[in-house]
Amino acid sequence: MTSALPPRPLRRQAAGGLAVAAAVALALYLADPVLRAAIAGHVEGRELGLVWAIPLVGMLLSIAVLPLAAAHFWHHHYGKISAFWALLLLIPFAAAEGIGPVASEVVHAALLEYAPFIILLFALFTISGGLLLKGNIHGSPAVNTALLAIGTLLASVIGTTGASMVLIRPLLRANDDRRRNAHVVVFFIFLVSNVGGSLTPLGDPPLFLGFLQGVDFFWTTTNLGKETLFVVALLLPLFYAIDKWFYRREAPPPKPDPTPDSQIGLIGLRNIPLLAGVVAAILMSGFWKPGIEFDVWGTHLPLQSVVRDVLLLALALTSLAITPTELRERNGFDWEPIREVAKLFAGIFATLIPVLLILKAGMDGAAAPLVALVSDETGAPRDEMYFWLTGILSSVLDNAPTYLVFFNLAGGDARELMGPLASTLAAISGGAVFMGALTYIGNAPNFMVLAIAKNRGVAMPSFFGYMAWSWGILGPIFVLTTFVFFL
Template identity: 35%
Template sequence: MLINFILLAQPPHALPLLLIIPFLLLIGMIAAGPIFFGHFWEHNYKTVAVTLGLAVLAYYLLVLQDYHMPVHTLAEYVSFAVLLSSLYIAAGGIYININANATPLMNVALVAVGAVLANFVGTTGASLLLIRPFIRLNVHRIKPYQIIFFIFIVSNAGGLLTPLGDPPLFIGFLKGVPFFWTLQHLFVPWLAAVSVLCLIFFLLDRRNKEHFRPNPDVEAKNREKTEWHVTGKRNLIWLGVVIGAIFLDPNVVEGLPYIAYDGGKLSFLREIIQLSAAFMCYRYSSKTALAGNQFSFGPILEVVFLFFGIFFTMMPALQLSAAIASAPEYARFITPNFLYWATGSLSGFLDNAPTYANFLSLAMAKYDMAQNSVVEVRQFALGTGPAGAETIVLLEAVSLASVLFGAFTYIGNGPNFMVKAIAESAGIKMPSFFGYVIRYSIPFLLPALLLVWFLVVHLRLF
């Protein structure tokens, strides 16, 4: 069904299909660069990403004379970069040390804690708080698969229960989906996905015995007691400020200052608060915590530059998917099964937040409902509109797919690349872009995605 849907599609009249090439080229270089021309890529990835992004931007401004898409993309990119940078700096000043032996059960317990924590501080916040302690805990037996399952569980699947958990769900909340809708409708899928991934992780980790030996620092202590030590606790306050500022959206909260553009309200107060909190974090961070975390700006700079290119080269791909989604002749395809796989397929390779917005719009258009109406989005989520409860299942499919499939590649969700960069800075040789997909996403993540689809979306057992 998805293949037929795509084959029938035509690109927007003013948008050449060839304009997608810079995005494909950038993704290809992210995948192949570290393997085939590592020295060049290491020293020139910033130039490549920025050049490709600016090339697409110039085409929009000078040839298409389209200012709407670039301005809103820039606003989204700035919000993305500021939030990730602020969380990175705040978490970098919080040193968490876990006195425990790195057993498979302990590792599973830690990522399970991260899956719960992600719903309170976001998948990005939970990932940045726990990835360094996770690496230190497993320092004698660290392997790439452990980092990847951390990405699967903490950086993505864990954030299904609240709008704070993952950007797509927060987009839905801003548009009118009730705050506790996710907890009510996605708890069982969250439990299933996290449990299956934890079980697979446990079974894989049990086989990692070659380099396993008890942590000598723990041997002298009581093995029965697991201890957590936190240095830099005051940064938790600034971390809370960064997360709390997320809600300061002028499109939702009346009275906030904003930049008016094209009938919309562009935020800047939120970003100023987050950057100020990040500065205070770094300025007054515990030197012990920064040293313990081996803090540097290298990983966040890599994310900021690469995602500049991704955001702007991605504009044609997003517009193409939106144009396809809005075509009335495709209404017959709009089923829960289609929405799950279509949303998921694009969420894995495009940013999952705009993909969520596009397919929410598509699902609502089937019933002549508009996603720019808070009242209609609420009716769609609660099943109180003209179509009844059928719309709830459609929203469940879009929500599940956009969050869970975000783990399918390094670029599906912001925290993925951040965790990869931190792991590589710690000396862990992470798989390439396609190595990640072929060796881990397809054999280990895909079965969990199939299980959630079959039980929740197809059979509708929950």
């Protein structure tokens, strides 16, 4: 059995290479005032055309189509594909707008959005990968419903990715003696991999991006709590009824149970304080405002953000040090999911730069028709349109960049969006998180859960078969949610 960790020399070389590159770049920047002056400026969004959105569309369509249409090619070359779209934007963008202003925009996106986003995912992925739920129980309708409820609550604490990876294998073991169990995984994707992550920035990547833009940590807890409870209160009883119907129709004789019932236990408890440390680090960065900033290529990097990211990396490395490799191997832990996310989102954040600048220009920019679509005749936002447009695009593209697009379309001012426009921000947040469940590609954990379930022999629905389930069940629920909360 191979180790879940890369070889120590390779890790040391990679870390050393990154450190040397960062040190050289910083030294050159600090030593050369001409370089500091050159890498400055700002790209004016009002002057940009929609042609600059083509690389982002290409990037997101690649993510949506290639894993299904050319899985082997995608698995071996997704990093190159991400780099291709990023360079396809950045080279002509720098030629048209100037190297200095474009470099300034890239550094801003890298330091204030991409790096903290990936560091948080890395920390949650690494620490949750050190928790193993051993043993097995019988997957009755009541037990399955209880597991889904626990996972839904857990998703806002350790993230939809963390909760999905911790619970999907125990859920599959509990139901591996049933002939019809695909619906259990489908509802798991609905609740644990998506809806459950709507209450904190730890839960789902879109909400953490909102936190990085200035949204308070507990804002979604208080402003999206009713909507989340409404959706969950409809989904859990519905799942119980469907699961009970399938359970009663299991044809005798029962299928042999490959994993007989055994005592349940949680291994890797030393990682739980580390998860608490992640929460504390995020809260610290939201409440501690020392007023100290570092000017890096024109980007003002607050001290609290640097401290937060360093703490998160330290917690993740601590988890690697204190968790036996054998435990991670039993958990099916490997680095490929986080490696894929890091490479793909590097391309997404790069190609997103001009799109966000256009949206920030509002009615003065090339996105004026989209602004008009989500606004009434007085210019006030239409919350129902924000909910559905954010949601539908999240389901076919990716909910994190989609959230950021509509966040900026609504003005991009966190204080304004948490105050007078609170219902609009709730609509954007709910659309991005809830409707990521409509397809296998709407949120990163969806596809991971699908792959694990198929590997365990579950006859999962096809891409469009899953959409029949999701639209048939979630579609009416989201329509009700719109009428109750966003009209």
